[in-house]
Amino acid sequence: MSTENIETVGPLKGLIVADFTQLAQGPWATQMLGDMGADIIKIEPKKGDWMRHYAYDNMYPEGESISFVSFNRNKRSIALNLKDTEDKKVVLDIIRKADILVENFRPGVMERLGLGYEDMKKINRGLVYCSSSGYGATGPYLHRPGQDLLAQSISGTAALNGVKGQMPVVTAVGQADLLTSLFINQSVLAAIYSREKTGKGQKIEANLLNSVVGFHIQEVTAFLHRGSNPEKSESGIPNPWVGAPYGLYNTNDGYIAIGMNSVQRLAQIIGLKKYDSEEFASNNVIESRDEIRFDFDAVFKTRSTEDWLNILLEEDIWCSQVNTFDEMVEDPQIKHNEMIIEIEHPTIGKVKTTGFPVWFSDTPQKIYKAAPLLNEDADEIRKEFCD
Numbered sequence: 001m002s003t004e005n006i007e008t009v010g011p012l013k014g015l016i017v018a019d020f021t022q023l024a025q026g027p028w029a030t031q032m033l034g035d036m037g038a039d040i041i042k043i044e045p046k047k048g049d050w051m052r053h054y055a056y057d058n059m060y061p062e063g064e065s066i067s068f069v070s071f072n073r074n075k076r077s078i079a080l081n082l083k084d085t086e087d088k089k090v091v092l093d094i095i096r097k098a099d100i101l102v103e104n105f106r107p108g109v110m111e112r113l114g115l116g117y118e119d120m121k122k123i124n125r126g127l128v129y130c131s132s133s134g135y136g137a138t139g140p141y142l143h144r145p146g147q148d149l150l151a152q153s154i155s156g157t158a159a160l161n162g163v164k165g166q167m168p169v170v171t172a173v174g175q176a177d178l179l180t181s182l183f184i185n186q187s188v189l190a191a192i193y194s195r196e197k198t199g200k201g202q203k204i205e206a207n208l209l210n211s212v213v214g215f216h217i218q219e220v221t222a223f224l225h226r227g228s229n230p231e232k233s234e235s236g237i238p239n240p241w242v243g244a245p246y247g248l249y250n251t252n253d254g255y256i257a258i259g260m261n262s263v264q265r266l267a268q269i270i271g272l273k274k275y276d277s278e279e280f281a282s283n284n285v286i287e288s289r290d291e292i293r294f295d296f297d298a299v300f301k302t303r304s305t306e307d308w309l310n311i312l313l314e315e316d317i318w319c320s321q322v323n324t325f326d327e328m329v330e331d332p333q334i335k336h337n338e339m340i341i342e343i344e345h346p347t348i349g350k351v352k353t354t355g356f357p358v359w360f361s362d363t364p365q366k367i368y369k370a371a372p373l374l375n376e377d378a379d380e381i382r383k384e385f386c387d
Contacts, residue, residue: 008074010037010365015192018043018094019075020103020110022050024148024177025208026132027071029184030102034074035356036365041094041381042075045082048374062347069351069371073343076369076377082113091115093386096124100188104132107142117203127201128191130184136207151176151208160219160240164232176208179215235290235297243284244292248322249300256305259318260284263292269315270299345370 015038019030027049034040042049051068059066080087095101101120103110110116110131117129131137134146135154144150152158152170162169187204195201213220222241223229230240237247245263248255258266260283267275272295285292300308305321312319323331329340341355351370 008034008037008039008368009363010035011360011363012189013037013363015039015099016094016097017041018091018098018101020101020105021132022104024051024067024071024174025180026102026104026184027051028178029132029181029188030075031071031073032181032185032356033100033188035367036358036360037363038100040075041098041385042072042077042372043091043094044077044079044374046079048079052374061351062349064345064348064371064373069345069348070353072371073353073367074369075372076381077372077375078378078381079375082115088114090382090386092123094381095120095127097385098124098127099192100128100130102130102132102184102188106146107131107133107137121201125200126195128188128195128204129201130188130204130206132180132184132206132208134207135209137205141209146208148174148176148208151212155209155212155216156220157212157216159229160216160232161238162232163236164234175215176212180206180208180211183211183214233290233293235293237289237293243282243286244289245296246284247293249293249297251300251305251308252303254305255322256300256308257320257322258296261317261319265315266296266317269312269317270296272296272299341367343367343370346373346376 012033015033017030017033017038017040019026019040019042021027021030022044030040030042047053049068049072051071052065055065055067057066078090080091082088082091095115111118117127117131120127120129134151135141135144149170152175153168155176157175158168158170160168161171184204184206187206191202191204219230219241232240233247235247237244239246242260245258245266246260248257262283263275263280263285264277265281267273267280274295275292280292303311309319309321321327328334334340337355339355339357340352342350342352345351348370356365356367
């Protein structure tokens with residue numbers, strides 16, 4: 001799908017991004033920039049982004065990776081060999097006109113290719129150059145492979161999750177990857193703002209490990225203050241620092257989520273007299289949290305989720321249903337927010353995916369292009385960037 005006749009819109013319209021990223025952390029970052037109107041030039045190896053050859057559940061509709069399609073809309077693709085002299089000239093032409101460059105090769109790769117920041121700032125003084133890695137550009141883990149599961153494990157995230165006495169649990173979603181995407185976005189845009197004042201670009205370094213540690217600011221600060229690891233719950237309360245009644249409970253047809261509410265007040269509403277006393281007025285009872293949770297769970301099992309929501313929301317209790325994906329996409333608030341969209345892919349046809357999560361009043365953005373086929377936009381990009 002050529003973009004020659006498509007005018008990008010959004011608050012970042014006019015910004016050009018040279019996108020050297022692969023997998024998830026970099027591509028989702030640049031996709032969000034593209035969703036907000038930036039022109040994303042995806043510079044891929046001749047065989048394509050690694051994610052073109054990997055897919056969740058091995059889903060390849062019409063031969064296209066569902067994972068690649070998820071992270072690469074609103075981009076144009078050109079396949080180039082960064083070690084080839086002629087192809088490298090094309091790369092340099094793109095970088096000369098770019099506002100932002102994002103790459104997530106292992107540390108040192110871009111420098112060895114002659115595309116490191118020190119070289120690139122000589123040809124483009126205003127370039128904002130972002131490198132993203134697993135653990136950082138220096139240090140004892142420099143040569144280790146960096147990946148989401150590994151960053152979650154090193155950061156202590158896995159040790160926070162799960163049930164006491166059982167194996168640590170990592171999140172199913174790539175938390176380290178996607179958090180790093182968000183940090184990349186805010187950082188490159190901050191650097192663009194700085195450039196407006198100084199006329200100079202700069203280098204930014206992000207990494208998976210720092211992102212996920214930084215995300216756990218409250219948990220790490222609490223640990224540093226107390227000086228010992230938190231004890232996980234035996235009954236499955238999802239946060240080791242939090243007490244009853246916080247958590248998920250069984251109903252007779254599913255689950256219900258209960259936020260931070262007074263144990264006493266909740267007990268009064270559901271008829272659990274054992275906890276109807278000032279002793280349990282707190283919304284964060286730590287000492288007997290597992291016993292409380294088991295007792296509440298037994299009562300919640302007696303009614304349906306919808307019944308409990310009708311009862312509890314009437315009393316302004318913090319609670320919600322626990323949706324599966326099929327329930328989530330039909331959820332009335334999800335529909336109202338237009339978070340499930342449909343776009344046309346050149347080979348797959350109609351692809352349903354998630355929409356852009358932020359709304360702009362004065363610079364509305366749009367999803368105008370599905371993930372590109374490999375090298376799909378090469379002629380158009382060469383004409384536009386190369387003499």
